[in-house]
Amino acid sequence: xxxxxxxxxxxxxxxxxxxxxxxxxxxxxxxxxxxxxxxxxxxxxxxxxxxxxxxxxxxxxxxxxxxxxxxxxxxxxxxxxxxxxxxxxxxxxxxxxxxxxxxxxxxxxxxxxxxxxxxxxxxxxxxxxxxxxxxxxxxxxxxxxxxxxxxxxxxxxxxxxxxxxxxxxxxxxxxxxxxxxxxxxxxxxxxxxxxxxxxxxxxxxxxxxxxxxxxxxxxxxxxxxxxxxxxxxxxxxxxxxxxxxxxxxxxxxxxxxxxxxxxxxxxxxxxxxxxxxxxxxxxxxxxxxxxxxxxxxxxxxxxxxxxxxxxxxxxxxxxxxxxxxxxxxxxxxxxxxxxxxxxxxxxxxxxxxxxxxxxx
Amino acid sequence: xxxxxxxxxxxxxxxxxxxxxxxxxxxxxxxxxxxxxxxxxxxxxxxxxxxxxxxxxxxxxxxxxxxxxxxxxxxxxxxxxxxxxxxxxxxxxxxxxxxxxxxxxxxxxxxxxxxxxxxxxxxxxxxxxxxxxxxxxxxxxxxxxxxxxxxxxxxxxxxxxxxxxxxxxxxxxxxxxxxxxxxxxxxxxxxxxxxxxxxxxxxxxxxxxxxxxxxxxxxxxxxxxxxxxxxxxxxxxxxxxxxxxxxxxxxxxxxxxxxxxxxxxxxxxxxxx
Ligand SMILES: Nc1ncnc2c1ncn2[C@@H]1O[C@H](COP(=O)(O)OP(=O)(O)O)[C@@H](O)[C@H]1O
Ligand SMILES: [Mg+2]
Numbered sequence: 001x002x003x004x005x006x007x008x009x010x011x012x013x014x015x016x017x018x019x020x021x022x023x024x025x026x027x028x029x030x031x032x033x034x035x036x037x038x039x040x041x042x043x044x045x046x047x048x049x050x051x052x053x054x055x056x057x058x059x060x061x062x063x064x065x066x067x068x069x070x071x072x073x074x075x076x077x078x079x080x081x082x083x084x085x086x087x088x089x090x091x092x093x094x095x096x097x098x099x100x101x102x103x104x105x106x107x108x109x110x111x112x113x114x115x116x117x118x119x120x121x122x123x124x125x126x127x128x129x130x131x132x133x134x135x136x137x138x139x140x141x142x143x144x145x146x147x148x149x150x151x152x153x154x155x156x157x158x159x160x161x162x163x164x165x166x167x168x169x170x171x172x173x174x175x176x177x178x179x180x181x182x183x184x185x186x187x188x189x190x191x192x193x194x195x196x197x198x199x200x201x202x203x204x205x206x207x208x209x210x211x212x213x214x215x216x217x218x219x220x221x222x223x224x225x226x227x228x229x230x231x232x233x234x235x236x237x238x239x240x241x242x243x244x245x246x247x248x249x250x251x252x253x254x255x256x257x258x259x260x261x262x263x264x265x266x267x268x269x270x271x272x273x274x275x276x277x278x279x280x281x282x283x284x285x286x287x288x289x290x291x292x293x294x295x296x297x298x299x300x301x302x303x304x305x306x307x308x309x310x311x312x313x314x315x316x317x318x319x320x321x322x323x324x325x326x327x328x329x330x331x332x333x334x335x336x337x338x339x340x341x342x343x344x345x346x347x348x349x350x351x352x353x354x355x356x357x358x359x360x
Numbered sequence: 361x362x363x364x365x366x367x368x369x370x371x372x373x374x375x376x377x378x379x380x381x382x383x384x385x386x387x388x389x390x391x392x393x394x395x396x397x398x399x400x401x402x403x404x405x406x407x408x409x410x411x412x413x414x415x416x417x418x419x420x421x422x423x424x425x426x427x428x429x430x431x432x433x434x435x436x437x438x439x440x441x442x443x444x445x446x447x448x449x450x451x452x453x454x455x456x457x458x459x460x461x462x463x464x465x466x467x468x469x470x471x472x473x474x475x476x477x478x479x480x481x482x483x484x485x486x487x488x489x490x491x492x493x494x495x496x497x498x499x500x501x502x503x504x505x506x507x508x509x510x511x512x513x514x515x516x517x518x519x520x521x522x523x524x525x526x527x528x529x530x531x532x533x534x535x536x537x538x539x540x541x542x543x544x545x546x547x548x549x550x551x552x553x554x555x556x557x558x559x560x561x562x563x564x565x566x567x568x569x570x571x572x573x574x575x576x577x578x579x580x581x582x583x584x585x586x587x588x589x590x591x592x593x594x595x596x597x598x599x600x601x602x603x604x605x606x607x608x609x610x611x612x613x614x615x616x617x618x619x620x621x622x623x624x625x626x627x628x629x630x631x632x633x
Contacts, residue, residue: 049521052521052525053524054521054524054525073524074521074524074525075524075525075526075527075528075529076527079525080525080526081521081522081525083518083521083522084518085516085517085518086516087516087518087519087521087522088516088519088522089519089522089523089537089540089541090515090541091540091541091543092540100523100526100528100536101526101527104526104527104528104532105527148526149525152526152527
């Protein structure tokens with residue numbers, strides 16, 4: 001890739017004997033919004049620390065604009081970090097914290113003043129310049145940390161769960177603004193979160209991680225519509241995952257029936273998992289849909305009902321529907337072949353991509 | 361006033377017991393007579409003697425110089441030591457260093473004093489100002505380490521990373537981030553070392569030579585020769601000085617706090633507009 005800013009080549013990281021990152025391989029293009037998404041402890045922060053230079057890879061190469069930077073000290077790398085625990089300087093006030101990086105670079109006082117005020121305005125802290133860090137709430141501290149990093153206009157900005165301390169409303173607001181900011185500044189963002197909704201809403205590209213591995217990478221739509229395995233399907237949004245068998249290309253068997261689908265490239269009779277998103281299921285009269293299910297619970301959520309039901313093979317089905325049912329009622333579920341996504345057990349991302357190439 | 365609790369009585373009793381000897385001593389410093397047997401009238405006589413006692417005044421100065429110098433040097437060495445212990449990666453080495461530090465803190469002054477004496481005579485080091493200064497520095501360093509290290513440990517783990525991240529060199533990280541952030545601990549260590557040095561008797565007693573003395577050693581040797589109300593006068597002055605220091609420290613703290621509160625209020629008013 002011509003404009004790759006950061007590249008990991010077979011990067012491994014171990015602490016003592018425990019392997020924390022396992023053969024990490026990826027490429028980051030300039031000017032895009034990337035998200036590392038995965039549960040707590042899966043190695044997201046460790047990847048950021050390797051990029052920033054706070055930790056050394058046990059093996060493998062880390063490249064910045066094509067140059068290997070494994071040995072480059074952190075203070076010479078053109079990246080800035082928004083730390084998970086903010087890491088603000090307690091003896092400096094808000095203005096001085098944000099100005100720190102510019103002062104190190106010996107920028108003139110007037111320029112610093114303009115830049116810092118602008119950065120504080122971006123994070124809605126214009127009048128807080130004189131405050132001490134200890135006088136701020138957690139959410140305000142987080143925003144100071146964001147301002148302190150972006151004011152340096154780095155080539156790559158690393159953000160380690162920067163919105164996790166904000167309340168829901170401010171968080172939504174900041175998501176939009178971070179996204180805007182990224183587009184406006186054209187800086188590459190590498191954003192870490194364990195919140196799938198946040199990842200889907202903000203990213204150009206998502207890396208889904210678990211246990212030190214990148215399981216799948218792709219656009220939010222790709223990952224949502226075509227998760228590679230059970231973990232990803234389950235982690236990204238709600239999903240119905242039922243066991244099935246691939247009869248032949250484009251035909252899958254589950255709940256004792258054959259269904260046509262749009263997936264191919266498996267072995268005949270291969271055991272697979274079938275994914276259907278709850279919002280793709282329509283509730284219809286009994287025997288008029290593809291599957292009949294019995295309603296177990298129903299929860300009103302404002303916009304729609306969240307319904308849980310089971311079929312005759314005792315597979316659980318989650319359905320989001322605007323139509324009311326009643327518990328114990330038998331209803332039909334209607335879905336299209338395109339709503340069905342098939343996942344193979346233990347398929348690697350490379351095999352998955354190659355298989356998709358063959359029939360898409 | 362509401363009810364009087366037994367706990368209040370207890371508190372008053374404790375403070376009486378603690379302060380009575382000092383008040384007694386101060387009271388007799390104004391005695392016209394020469395002993396603490398009975399008060400024969402008010403007089404500044406002993407203060408006069410004290411001010412014209414050039415030996416005593418030079419000893420006071422010596423004591424202050426030793427305390428200032430030793431605590432200053434110990435603060436520098438101790439702070440560097442604390443930084444060293446902090447940045448030690450291996451847990452075993454770290455704990456070892458800390459234990460060595462703590463052993464020095466808890467071992468009796470007499471033993472430290474005696475060992476210094478043996479050490480200095482073994483080296484052929486002449487006893488006097490130098491030996492007292494060196495031993496005061498030595499016993500102050502662990503105190504400083506103990507005051508500074510918790511402050512360093514309190515720093516967010518990623519704060520040093522943040523400084524590097526923003527482009528700071530190791531030196532800039534130390535001077536612009538770590539040292540300013542632990543300044544309160546460094547000051548506390550300095551004052552602690554200063555007071556330890558001021559009132560040290562046991563260690564100093566071993567390592568002062570013939571020509572050199574500090575206040576506590578001098579007062580001890582004078583007290584052995586019999587009651588001398590000049591000592592009372594000196595003690596009174598020292599008590600007043602330390603009282604002023606405590607009050608000043610308190611007022612300074614209050615001043616800083618109220619200034620901070622005002623700033624917060626001003627900022628809030630501006631935002632609420
Ligand atoms: N300095 C360290 N020493 C030992 N283990 C560590 C260290 N830092 C992180 N780990 C371990 O590495 C794993 C990944 O950590 P991290 O990258 O912080 O996860 P995440 O940010 O995804 O929650 C965790 O199991 C954590 O316990
Ligand atoms: Mg983390």
